[in-house]
Amino acid sequence: MSVESTSSTDAATTGTRLAGRTAIVTGAGQGVGEGIALRLAAEGANVVVAARRAETGEPVAEAIRARGGSGVCIETDVSSRESVQACVAHTFERFGGLQIMVHNAFHGGIPHKLEDADLDRHWNAMSRTGVWAVLHTGQAALPHLRAANGRGRFIILTSPSGVEGSANIPLYSPVKAAERAIAKSLAREWGPTGVTVNCIGPVAASPALVAAFERTPTLQGAIEARTPLGRVGDPESDIGSVALFLASDDSAFVTGQTIICDGGSFLGL
Amino acid sequence: MVIEGTGVLADALRIAAVEVECATTVVVADVVTTATPFETLTDEDFDAAWEQPMRHAISAFQRAHRAGHARLIAVVPTIGMSGAPNLAHAAATAEAIRVMVKSAARQWGADGMTVNCIALAPELFGIDPAAVGDVSLAPPALAGRTTVVDDVVPLVRMVASADAHHLTGATLTADGGVWMTA
Numbered sequence: 001m002s003v004e005s006t007s008s009t010d011a012a013t014t015g016t017r018l019a020g021r022t023a024i025v026t027g028a029g030q031g032v033g034e035g036i037a038l039r040l041a042a043e044g045a046n047v048v049v050a051a052r053r054a055e056t057g058e059p060v061a062e063a064i065r066a067r068g069g070s071g072v073c074i075e076t077d078v079s080s081r082e083s084v085q086a087c088v089a090h091t092f093e094r095f096g097g098l099q100i101m102v103h104n105a106f107h108g109g110i111p112h113k114l115e116d117a118d119l120d121r122h123w124n125a126m127s128r129t130g131v132w133a134v135l136h137t138g139q140a141a142l143p144h145l146r147a148a149n150g151r152g153r154f155i156i157l158t159s160p161s162g163v164e165g166s167a168n169i170p171l172y173s174p175v176k177a178a179e180r181a182i183a184k185s186l187a188r189e190w191g192p193t194g195v196t197v198n199c200i201g202p203v204a205a206s207p208a209l210v211a212a213f214e215r216t217p218t219l220q221g222a223i224e225a226r227t228p229l230g231r232v233g234d235p236e237s238d239i240g241s242v243a244l245f246l247a248s249d250d251s252a253f254v255t256g257q258t259i260i261c262d263g264g265s266f267l268g269l
Numbered sequence: 270m271v272i273e274g275t276g277v278l279a280d281a282l283r284i285a286a287v288e289v290e291c292a293t294t295v296v297v298a299d300v301v302t303t304a305t306p307f308e309t310l311t312d313e314d315f316d317a318a319w320e321q322p323m324r325h326a327i328s329a330f331q332r333a334h335r336a337g338h339a340r341l342i343a344v345v346p347t348i349g350m351s352g353a354p355n356l357a358h359a360a361a362t363a364e365a366i367r368v369m370v371k372s373a374a375r376q377w378g379a380d381g382m383t384v385n386c387i388a389l390a391p392e393l394f395g396i397d398p399a400a401v402g403d404v405s406l407a408p409p410a411l412a413g414r415t416t417v418v419d420d421v422v423p424l425v426r427m428v429a430s431a432d433a434h435h436l437t438g439a440t441l442t443a444d445g446g447v448w449m450t451a
Contacts, residue, residue: 081312113376114327114330114331114334114372114373114376114377115331115334115335115376115377117327117331119324119327123323123324123327127319127320127323131319131361131365132315132319132320135307135310135315138307138308139307139308139310142307142308162368163368164368164371165368165369165370165371165372165373165374165375165438166372166375167372167375167376170369170372170373170375170376171327171369171372173368173369173371173372174323174364174365174366174368174369174372175365176368177349177364177365177367177368177369178319178361178362178364178365179361180364181348181349181350181352181357181360181361181363181364181365182307182357182360182361183352184351184352184360185307185348185352185353185354185355185356185357185360185361186307186352186357187352188352188353188354188402189306189307189354189355189357190307256352
């Protein structure tokens with residue numbers, strides 16, 4: 001049985017929960033990042049679509065504007081400290097503040113055997129766009145998040161694999177685990193300044209997952225069969241809504257946590 | 270038994286000269302011990318705390334597999350599970366190695382290798398417990414400190430025994446009953 005998700009049209013209904021706030025969403029040119037960007041913008045946030053290539057980021061920013069929201073694209077390479085700093089500086093210059101940093105961008109994740117893993121091919125990109133990028137985005141955003149008077153939010157996209165390991169992409173798991181450990185540490189370190197740090201572990205119909213479905217026709221059915229809610233998540237209405245909660249005042253007393261948003265497939269926390 | 274790692278705990282295990290039943294590699298996490306606010310970490314700091322220790326750990330795991338060892342045991346501080354202020358860079362490495370154990374256990378079980386993790390109190394790695402701070406509202410369940418000879422060595426010996434043949438992907442926490450989440 002497959003239960004329909006709330007449609008993207010419903011999710012696009014405008015609200016004001018983030019009115020006057022500014023968010024950067026990395027990797028927002030597609031998939032989960034795009035869904036989060038659209039959802040935050042629909043609640044009134046100025047959203048910076050931080051994408052590696054303007055060809056993917058600009059259409060998302062345009063979609064935000066077409067819905068009546070405030071969105072701009074800034075080309076950003078999250079593996080580069082300088083590029084992330086420039087993105088944050090441009091954001092501040094444009095909007096006068098930054099209250100929400102969402103690090104979602106990720107590159108890599110090629111299936112491999114651990115014994116044969118080559119660090120250049122199977123590790124570098126994941127380490128740089130995952131863990132190093134948490135360093136870059138967190139450091140660049142922190143002064144602004146601290147200035148947000150208790151509304152500073154650092155949200156990191158991780159994975160259930162960061163808890164339970166992975167038989168298919170074994171080096172993906174330590175990268176995602178490291179992100180969770182950093183989030184817990186920063187929750188304790190930054191809590192006194194009123195900045196919260198949380199993770200989302202999504203399973204959603206991102207382009208990567210859709211491509212995997214096309215490569216392996218039985219995969220979607222297998223995932224849905226083991227998922228209590230019987231479907232794969234929608235990037236905007238399912239994952240974006242959890243990001244909205246973490247970005248909003250509703251989550252003011254939540255920090256250091258990981259919300260697994262996968263329809264109940266993983267129950268290990 | 271092969272011991273991989275360069276810190277004080279790895280040295281202590283070498284000195285202990287643990288005798289085990291199964292061919293075993295022990296990978297002791299090379300975690301940095303200096304508390305540094307996240308906002309002041311340089312790329313050089315992060316390379317030393319995250320990138321290089323992870324590369325060493327991955328290579329050590331691969332060497333253990335190539336050697337055909339029946340047991341791979343990673344030893345990490347509990348800060349990866351609890352988080353630690355001003356030690357995010359060390360916590361990242363500890364937790365990454367702990368979860369890499371699970372990936373390795375899933376892949377290498379078919380090769381006859383078990384892969385497990387022992388999580389220990391941070392002070393055994395040279396990390397100041399005061400820097401880590403309290404991670405539970407409850408006091409430690411057991412009095413006294415975890416020691417290498419009395420506590421860690423017997424645990425390694427047990428995991429490296431034939432009796433532990435069906436134990437894999439597990440984390441055994443030996444910190445006197447501080448961190449109890451699983």
